[in-house]
Amino acid sequence: MTKKELMQCYYLNREIMHDTEELVNLKIKKRGDGAFLFHDEEEIKRQEKVIVEKIRRCTALKKRIDKFLDSVDDSLTRQIFYYRYVKCMSWKKVSYMTGGYNSEDGVRKIAERYLKAHGDEGGQC
Structure with missing residues (x-):
């Protein structure tokens, strides 16, 4: 496992946190002013897909990191x-x-x- 691979997990986790925060803000906006537009609904769906894909990548990387951690005495x-x-x-x-x-x-x-x-x-x- 390289430092670059380890940092990918670090940065992916941070991106997921940031993207989730943006998604929450979009959903709050939807409930808040009642003037929610169709493109806003599409943006929510797009953001959800982005988060799911990053979580999938992060999960795969975490499995590799877990294997690496098991090898550290x-x-x-x-x-x-x-x-x-x-x-x-x-x-x-x-x-x-x-x-x-x-x-x-x-x-x-x-x-x-x-x-x-x-x-x-x-x-x-």
């Missing part, structure tokens, strides 16, 4: 990857969630070192 490293790339947490939040005295730079470097040691020379996380 160290519990702390596994948690770092999970919180960052599956749960979309900031490095600061990852450091908090993993406990101990881990700094945000510390957990990021653990992830970087692991990826580098296992064949991903892609630079920083």
Whole structure:
């Protein structure tokens, strides 16, 4: 698993959250002013299809990430990857969630070192 693949999961999750928020706003608009037009209904359907497709892609990617996580022997490293790339947490939040005295730079470097040691020379996380 490469950093690029891990980041795809991170960004897809964020896109899904953003798209869902837009969909909710469209539906609120529909209920709010009563002047809901046909093209607005079409936009809701289009937005729903976009979200479903992104969820499908994200689910497939998460299965691959789960397989990758199962291969990580160290519990702390596994948690770092999970919180960052599956749960979309900031490095600061990852450091908090993993406990101990881990700094945000510390957990990021653990992830970087692991990826580098296992064949991903892609630079920083």
